[in-house]
Amino acid sequence: MIPRTATLALLLAAALPAQVSFDRILHADREPQNWLTYSGALDGQRYSKLTQITPANAKNLELKWVLQTRTPAEPNSKYEATSLVVDGVMYTVQPPNMVVALDAASGRIFWTHAYTPSPAARLCCGRVNHGLAILGNTLFMGTIDGNLIALDARDGHQIWSTVLGKPEAGYSVTLAPLVVKNMVIAGPAGGEYGISGFLAAYAAETGKEVWRFNTVPKPGEPGHETWPGDSWMHGSGSIWNTGTYDPDLNVIYWGVGNPGPDWNGEVREGDNLYTSSVIALDADTGNLKWYYQFTPHDEFDFDSTQVPVLADITWQGSPRKVMLFANRNGFFYVLDRVTGKFLLGKPFVKVTWATGIDADGKPIRVGHSTPEGMLVYPNNQGGTNWYNPAYSPRTGLFYIPSWMDTSSINYERREPYKEGNQFNSGVATHDVAALVPARNNKRLPEAGWGAIQAVDPHTGGVKWQFKMTDVTDSGVLATASDVVFAGGREGYFYALDAKTGAVLWKSMVGGQVSAGPVTYAVDGKQYVSSPAGNAVFTFGLRE
Amino acid sequence: MSCLRFVFPLLLAAPLFAQEGHGVTPADIERGGQVYMTNCAACHGPDGDTVPNVNLASNRFRHAATDQELIGIIQKGIPGTPMPPGNYTDAQAGVIVAYLHSMATATKTVRSSANPGDAARGKAIVEGSGQCRTCHRIGEEGSFAGPDLSDIGRSRRAADLERSLTDPDAEIRQDNRTVRAVRGDGSKVGGLLLNQDTYSLQLIDAAGKLVSLDKSKLREFEIMKTSPMPSYKGKLSDQELADVVSYLASLKGGSR
Numbered sequence: 001m002i003p004r005t006a007t008l009a010l011l012l013a014a015a016l017p018a019q020v021s022f023d024r025i026l027h028a029d030r031e032p033q034n035w036l037t038y039s040g041a042l043d044g045q046r047y048s049k050l051t052q053i054t055p056a057n058a059k060n061l062e063l064k065w066v067l068q069t070r071t072p073a074e075p076n077s078k079y080e081a082t083s084l085v086v087d088g089v090m091y092t093v094q095p096p097n098m099v100v101a102l103d104a105a106s107g108r109i110f111w112t113h114a115y116t117p118s119p120a121a122r123l124c125c126g127r128v129n130h131g132l133a134i135l136g137n138t139l140f141m142g143t144i145d146g147n148l149i150a151l152d153a154r155d156g157h158q159i160w161s162t163v164l165g166k167p168e169a170g171y172s173v174t175l176a177p178l179v180v181k182n183m184v185i186a187g188p189a190g191g192e193y194g195i196s197g198f199l200a201a202y203a204a205e206t207g208k209e210v211w212r213f214n215t216v217p218k219p220g221e222p223g224h225e226t227w228p229g230d231s232w233m234h235g236s237g238s239i240w241n242t243g244t245y246d247p248d249l250n251v252i253y254w255g256v257g258n259p260g261p262d263w264n265g266e267v268r269e270g271d272n273l274y275t276s277s278v279i280a281l282d283a284d285t286g287n288l289k290w291y292y293q294f295t296p297h298d299e300f301d302f303d304s305t306q307v308p309v310l311a312d313i314t315w316q317g318s319p320r321k322v323m324l325f326a327n328r329n330g331f332f333y334v335l336d337r338v339t340g341k342f343l344l345g346k347p348f349v350k351v352t353w354a355t356g357i358d359a360d361g362k363p364i365r366v367g368h369s370t371p372e373g374m375l376v377y378p379n380n381q382g383g384t385n386w387y388n389p390a391y392s393p394r395t396g397l398f399y400i401p402s403w404m405d406t407s408s409i410n411y412e413r414r415e416p417y418k419e420g421n422q423f424n425s426g427v428a429t430h431d432v433a434a435l436v437p438a439r440n441n442k443r444l445p446e447a448g449w450g451a452i453q454a455v456d457p458h459t460g461g462v463k464w465q466f467k468m469t470d471v472t473d474s475g476v477l478a479t480a481s482d483v484v485f486a487g488g489r490e491g492y493f494y495a496l497d498a499k500t501g502a503v504l505w506k507s508m509v510g511g512q513v514s515a516g517p518v519t520y521a522v523d524g525k526q527y528v529s530s531p532a533g534n535a536v537f538t539f540g541l542r543e
Numbered sequence: 544m545s546c547l548r549f550v551f552p553l554l555l556a557a558p559l560f561a562q563e564g565h566g567v568t569p570a571d572i573e574r575g576g577q578v579y580m581t582n583c584a585a586c587h588g589p590d591g592d593t594v595p596n597v598n599l600a601s602n603r604f605r606h607a608a609t610d611q612e613l614i615g616i617i618q619k620g621i622p623g624t625p626m627p628p629g630n631y632t633d634a635q636a637g638v639i640v641a642y643l644h645s646m647a648t649a650t651k652t653v654r655s656s657a658n659p660g661d662a663a664r665g666k667a668i669v670e671g672s673g674q675c676r677t678c679h680r681i682g683e684e685g686s687f688a689g690p691d692l693s694d695i696g697r698s699r700r701a702a703d704l705e706r707s708l709t710d711p712d713a714e715i716r717q718d719n720r721t722v723r724a725v726r727g728d729g730s731k732v733g734g735l736l737l738n739q740d741t742y743s744l745q746l747i748d749a750a751g752k753l754v755s756l757d758k759s760k761l762r763e764f765e766i767m768k769t770s771p772m773p774s775y776k777g778k779l780s781d782q783e784l785a786d787v788v789s790y791l792a793s794l795k796g797g798s799r
Binding site for chain 2: 029124125191201262267301379380381408411413415416418420422424427428429430431432433434438439440441443444445467468470488490491492
């Protein structure tokens with residue numbers, strides 16, 4: 001018989017969650033039962049080593065639990081958060097900023113922390129949040145009114161709050177932060193409000209800023225010369241999605257948003273660094289190692305906010321550390337992530353704004369936005385967008401949620417900057433709604449459609465394509481048993497064969513999937529989970 | 544009940560069709576057009592040019608340099624002028640702004656008939672020789688095969704109506720698309736497209752039956768790019784056309 005005190009100690013030990021050290025995050029692949037960071041691991045691959053759900057048994061997936069939002073969703077406030085799972089506890093963010101800790105096996109809630117954003121918060125594209133980061137016993141969340149806050153993962157109480165920018169000027173924080181060492185990396189959204197963008201590191205313990213990199217360089221900073229006059233002051237370069245980290249190189253990689261104003265490039269002649277680019281920063285100092293600008297002098301709102309996926313592959317016969325990047329501008333890129341050298345760029349959707357990419361990696365541009373309007377493929381939402389891709393080292397394929405054959409007419413106007421107002425200087429019209437689908441889809445097929453595409457990074461060629469009638473805002477998840485999970489606007493959540501794209505299983509969840517799916521295990525049972533509509537749906541194999 | 548029918552779309556549908564971010568869809572513009580025609584056209588006219596020295600279709604606004612300022616005017620009015628405040632959410636005002644911009648860029652291919660027409664004579668044609676209710680519904684009468692015209696005067700200008708009568712293919716609104724399909728057994732089915740996804744199609748047939756079709760069980764299907772409606776060009780005299788347009792423009796949904 002175990003003594004009573006010992007029983008108590010055992011119970012306490014079981015109840016207390018283990019701290020999430022940075023070492024655990026660094027080696028997240030060693031504990032695939034958990035989902036410790038936005039992309040599952042710091043390389044951004046969103047690839048899980050769990051293998052219980054296979055192409056053979058995926059047909060036996062069934063609903064295990066649903067978490068409904070407590071309040072009705074606001075218009076445009078999609079559920080975009082990637083959940084974290086730590087030792088059987090799931091942490092998710094209901095829009096806009098309500099954090100919920102729940103039992104990942106049953107869906108029962110442990111605690112809820114409802115952050116009340118300032119009414120001054122303003123967002124171009126919905127009151128949304130992409131999820132949390134965790135370090136130790138602390139969760140980190142961006143808020144739609146421009147703050148980064150730390151919460152105790154055990155009871156949800158707030159530990160500290162740091163201001164990234166004031167909401168009255170259009171600053172918001174919608175990304176899931178990234179923990180690197182003892183720092184929390186984040187930056188402000190607000191690319192449609194003429195903000196001054198930056199990426200910064202904050203001390204995880206205190207919220208104090210450690211370093212800051214201005215994505216629109218200020219006077220005296222390299223790259224400032226790409227902005228005429230005072231156009232840099234409202235040049236945006238927002239940060240609104242999560243980056244990646246290479247521990248061997250000690251480099252942080254991050255995608256940067258569009259320049260401001262969006263459509264009228266005449267007021268900012270030049271390349272407008274570092275907008276619509278990926279930046280590589282020294283993790284300790286924030287110093288720029290290299291950058292690659294996908295869309296110089298962007299006039300089509302082609303934020304490069306996508307997750308820069310890091311992979312070690314054999315490139316033309318030699319091992320190479322590369323970055324795989326499916327860009328909103330419609331091109332799929334392979335870059336050398338040590339040097340930033342351009343290796344490959346190929347369209348993965350219909351592209352008309354450029355005819356190709358030259359040997360130096362510069363797009364060969366065709367035209368620009370005009371007052372009369374310019375028809376551009378892909379549309380304003382891009383060939384893909386912030387919804388995460390996935391890479392499977394097993395299949396060697398890169399999986400992209402793609403918007404196929406979509407177009408916009410981009411109109412340029414002249415608008416003065418006014419703090420707090422949208423600073424777009426134009427508008428895009430398009431058949432496919434930007435954020436939330438109409439309840440009924442009555443579009444013609446040529447207005448565009450959605451797909452999950454599997455691309456071979458060595459050639460940029462499409463190995464397979466799973467076609468959907470409507471487009472998709474869903475992230476993609478790949479597993480070591482060669483299953484790919486993703487959803488779409490129609491409200492289906494799919495398991496696809498990672499090698500062929502064949503549908504293994506699907507479930508109608510009744511609302512658009514606009515988040516990244518995760519997989520995890522509790523008590524040896526594998527689950528796959530994704531928000532859709534206003535709820536989180538979690539599936540497992542029938543027992 | 545006639546009032547409720549139109550209050551609901553304004554209160555509920557507008558946020559759903561809200562201008563999203565910094566892009567607009569045809570649905571946004573259509574919704575904005577409906578709000579405009581209902582609430583703005585009485586003073587500004589269907590083409591936005593009946594208030595002296597104000598042309599809403601010019602894309603130039605004396606009191607607003609940005610869309611946000613336009614939204615502010617729509618919500619708060621302009622003190623010292625007859626422009627009153629309006630009780631609109633940002634989303635509702637946003638779709639009106641989207642419509643105003645569309646007025647500037649829309650190609651005006653037809654002009655409103657100079658002849659105001661006689662609505663009573665137009666009604667007789669619609670219900671009689673024009674055989675419009677073979678496909679269209681007005682109030683409780685008519686078929687489900689084509690668009691419901693019960694409130695067409697709320698959303699369409701006379702010029703638009705005239706063009707639809709003489710050149711039905713010129714513009715087919717998203718809500719008015721038809722679909723034709725052939726089932727595996729060779730039987731045909733068709734009607735107004737209501738919805739679709741990767742696996743299915745939803746439609747309403749001429750008899751008003753709601754039909755859901757499994758795409759995998761169809762031999763073929765097509766969303767039509769042309770209108771099944773015949774052109775009335777040459778079939779109606781200019782006077783008759785003006786009469787019909789006048790009648791249709793008068794339909795504001797009060798008939799049920």
